[in-house]
Amino acid sequence: MITIVGLLAALLDRAHRRQLTRVVTMFVATGVLQGLAFACVVPVLEAALRQDWQTATTWLGVLACLFVAHHVALTLGNLDGYGLACDLLDITLARLGEHTARLPLGWYDQDRTGQLSRLASKGATDIASVPGHLLRPLIAAVVSPVTVVVAMAFLEWRLALALLAGVAAVLAATRLLAAIVGRGEGAYDAAMAEGSARVVEFALNQPALRVFGRTVHGNELVETALKNQKRASKRLLVTGFGGLGIQLLSVQALLTVVIALAVHLALGGTLGAATAIGLLVLTVRFVESLIDYGELSSALRIAEGSLRRVLDVLRVEPLPEPVTPAEPAHTGIELRDVCFSYDGTTRVLDEISLLAPPRSLTAVVGPSGSGKSTLLRLVARFHDATSGSVMLGGADVRDLGTEALMRRVSIVFQDVYLFEGTLRDNVLMSRPDASEEALHEAARLARVDDIVERLPHGWQTRIGEAGSTLSGGEKQRVSIARALLKDAPVVLLDEATAALDAENEAAVQEALTALAADRTVIVIAHRLQTVVAADQIVVLDGGRIVERGSHDELVAHGGRYLDFWRERTQAEGWHLLETPKTASGRGTRRA
Numbered sequence: 087m088i089t090i091v092g093l094l095a096a097l098l099d100r101a102h103r104r105q106l107t108r109v110v111t112m113f114v115a116t117g118v119l120q121g122l123a124f125a126c127v128v129p130v131l132e133a134a135l136r137q138d139w140q141t142a143t144t145w146l147g148v149l150a151c152l153f154v155a156h157h158v159a160l161t162l163g164n165l166d167g168y169g170l171a172c173d174l175l176d177i178t179l180a181r182l183g184e185h186t187a188r189l190p191l192g193w194y195d196q197d198r199t200g201q202l203s204r205l206a207s208k209g210a211t212d213i214a215s216v217p218g219h220l221l222r223p224l225i226a227a228v229v230s231p232v233t234v235v236v237a238m239a240f241l242e243w244r245l246a247l248a249l250l251a252g253v254a255a256v257l258a259a260t261r262l263l264a265a266i267v268g269r270g271e272g273a274y275d276a277a278m279a280e281g282s283a284r285v286v287e288f289a290l291n292q293p294a295l296r297v298f299g300r301t302v303h304g305n306e307l308v309e310t311a312l313k314n315q316k317r318a319s320k321r322l323l324v325t326g327f328g329g330l331g332i333q334l335l336s337v338q339a340l341l342t343v344v345i346a347l348a349v350h351l352a353l354g355g356t357l358g359a360a361t362a363i364g365l366l367v368l369t370v371r372f373v374e375s376l377i378d379y380g381e382l383s384s385a386l387r388i389a390e391g392s393l394r395r396v397l398d399v400l401r402v403e404p405l406p407e408p409v410t411p412a413e414p415a416h417t418g419i420e421l422r423d424v425c426f427s428y429d430g431t432t433r434v435l436d437e438i439s440l441l442a443p444p445r446s447l448t449a450v451v452g453p454s455g456s457g458k459s460t461l462l463r464l465v466a467r468f469h470d471a472t473s474g475s476v477m478l479g480g481a482d483v484r485d486l487g488t489e490a491l492m493r494r495v496s497i498v499f500q501d502v503y504l505f506e507g508t509l510r511d512n513v514l515m516s517r518p519d520a521s522e523e524a525l526h527e528a529a530r531l532a533r534v535d536d537i538v539e540r541l542p543h544g545w546q547t548r549i550g551e552a553g554s555t556l557s558g559g560e561k562q563r564v565s566i567a568r569a570l571l572k573d574a575p576v577v578l579l580d581e582a583t584a585a586l587d588a589e590n591e592a593a594v595q596e597a598l599t600a601l602a603a604d605r606t607v608i609v610i611a612h613r614l615q616t617v618v619a620a621d622q623i624v625v626l627d628g629g630r631i632v633e634r635g636s637h638d639e640l641v642a643h644g645g646r647y648l649d650f651w652r653e654r655t656q657a658e659g660w661h662l663l664e665t666p667k668t669a670s671g672r673g674t675r676r677a
C-alpha cells in the first residue's frame with residue numbers, strides 16, 4: 087500500500103501531492119479512531135457488568151466523541167479522495183497525451199499503440215479508483231487492527247501477542263498467495279492480449295484466409311490462442327478462489343486460537359468475563375479487517391500494474407528539442423556518415439552518406455530489410471541517428487525542432503492511415519484551414535476527384551474505419567492529396583508494393599508525378615517508372631549503400647541494381663525504349 091501511494095505521488099503535481107497527503111492522513115486518522123472506538127468497548131462492558139454506570143457513561147462519552155471525530159475525518163477524506171479521483175483521471179490522460187506527443191514517432195509500434203489505448207481507457211480508471219474507492223478501506227484494514235493490537239497490549243498482553251503472531255502469519259500467507267495469483271493474472275493478461283491480437287488478425291485477413299479455405303476451425307493460431315485464453319482464465323479462477331479460501335481459512339484459524347486463548351484465560355480466572363467478551367469483539371473486528379485487506383488486494387495489484395505502466399511510458403525520453411531552432415537554408419537533404427541501431431547493438435544503417443539536392447528525386451532500392459524505411463524515418467526524425475547527422479537545408483534535423491521539421495516534410499507511406507470521418511476531413515487533415523480552391527486543386531492533381539464522383543455522398547461520404555470503403559490505390563491517392571495540400575518542400579514516399587489495377591496504377595502514377603514536381607523527394611521505389619525518372623538511385627544492402635548513380639550508369643555497371651531492374655522488368659512486363667529524366671517516368675510497356 088505504501089508502494090501505491092509512492093507511485094501515485096510520482097504521477098501528481100505538487101498541489102495534488104498535498105491533496106493525496108491530506109487524503110491519506112484523514113484515512114489513517116479514520117482507521118486509528120475506528121480502532122480506538124472498538125477498544126473502548128472493553129472498558130464500557132467491564133463497567134456495565136460491574137454496574138459502575140458513571141464509568142460506563144464516561145467511556146460511552148469517549149466512544150461518542152471518537153465516532154464523531156471518525157465521521158468528520160471520514161467525510162473530509164472521502165470528499166478529498168473523490169475530488170482527487172476525478173482530477174487523477176484527467177491528470178493521467180493529460181500527462182500521457184502531453185508526453186506521447188513529444189515521443190519520437192518511431193516509438194509508436196503496433197504493440198505500444200495498443201498498450202497506450204488500454205492505459206488511456208481501463209488503466210486510467212483503475213488508477214482513479216485508488217483514491218476514489220481503494221485507499222479508505224485498505225488503510226482502514228491496516229491501521230484499525232494495528233490500533234486494536236496496541237490497545238489490547240494495555241488490556242491483555244497475551245492476547246495482543248497472539249494476535250500479532252497470527253497477523254504476521256496471515257500477512258505472510260496473503261503475500262505468498264498474492265504472488266501466486268499475480269503470476270496467474272500475468273499469464274491471463276498475456277493470454278487475453280494474444281487472443282485479441284489473433285482474432286483481430288483473423289478478421290483483417292479474412293480475404294486471404296478464405297481463399298486458402300481457412301475458417302475459424304482450420305486456423306490453428308486463433309484456435310490455440312482461444313484455448314490458451316480459456317485455460318488461463320480457468321487457472322486464474324481456481325488459484326483466485328483457492329487463494330481466497332486459504333486466506334479465509336487462516337484468518338478463521340487465528341480467530342479460533344484467540345477465542346480458545348481468551349476462554350482459557352477467563353476460565354483460569356486471569357481474565358474477567360466482561361474483558362474477555364470485549365476482547366473477542368475486538369478480535370472479530372480485527373479479523374474482518376484482514377479479510378477486507380485480502381479481498382481488496384487484487385484490485386490494488388491491478389491498479390498498481392496500470393500505474394507502473396503509465397509511469398514507464400512517462401519515463402521514455404522525448405527527443406531533445408533545440409532552444410533556438412535553426413533555419414534551413416534550402417530544401418536539400420543530406421545524410422553524413424549516418425549509423426543507426428534500434429536496439430543499441432545491431433547496426434541497421436551503417437555509415438550512410440547521401441546528398442539529395444533541392445527539387446531532386448532520389449530513389450532508394452534494395453532487398454527487404456536493407457534499411458530503406460529506416461533511412462526515411464531518420465529524415466523525418468522518427469528516431470535520431472546513433473551517430474552522424476541528418477540535415478535539411480544545411481541544418482541538422484535535431485537543431486530544427488520536430489515542429490519546424492514536420493512543417494517542411496510530407497510523408498506518404500504504404501500503410502495509409504484514414505480515420506473514421508468524411509473524405510473531405512481526411513484530405514483536409516494535413517491543412518485544416520486550406521481554401522476550397524486549394525482542396526479541389528490537390529484533389530484534382532491526386533485524382534481524388536474521380537473518387538469523389540464515384541462515392542454516393544461525394545466529399546461528405548464517411549470513409550469507414552481505417553478507410554475500408556476505399557481500395558489500396560484510392561487510399562494512397564488520398565494520402566498523396568494530403569501531401570499536395572500540405573505543400574511541404576520535402577516529400578518522403580514509400581511507394582505501394584501491392585499490385586494495382588490499370589486505372590488505379592495510372593492515377594497513382596499521375597498523382598505521384600504531381601507531388602514530385604518542384605519538391606525534394608526521397609522515394610522507396612518499387613515501380614520502374616519511378617527509378618528511371620530519378621535523378622539518382624541509391625542501392626542499399628545490409629544497411630550500407632552498395633551502389634549509387636543514374637539508371638543508365640547502374641545498368642551499365644551490371645551490379646545489384648541490374649538484378650533489381652531485371653526482376654522488376656519481368657514482373658511489370660516492360661522493355662526500355664529510352665531513359666527519360668523527369669518524374670513522369672517514361673519507360674514504355676510492351677504492347
Ligand SMILES: Nc1ncnc2c1ncn2[C@@H]1O[C@H](COP(=O)(O)OP(=O)(O)OP(=O)(O)O)[C@@H](O)[C@H]1O
Pocket residue numbers: 195428429434452453454455456457458459460461
Ligand atoms: N521498430 C523496429 N525495431 C527494431 N528493429 C526494426 C524496427 N524496424 C525495422 N527493424 C529492423 O531493421 C532492419 C531494416 O528494416 P527496414 O524496415 O528499414 O528495411 P526495409 O529495407 O525498409 O524493408 P522492407 O522493404 O521489407 O520494408 C530490419 O532488420 C528490421 O527487422
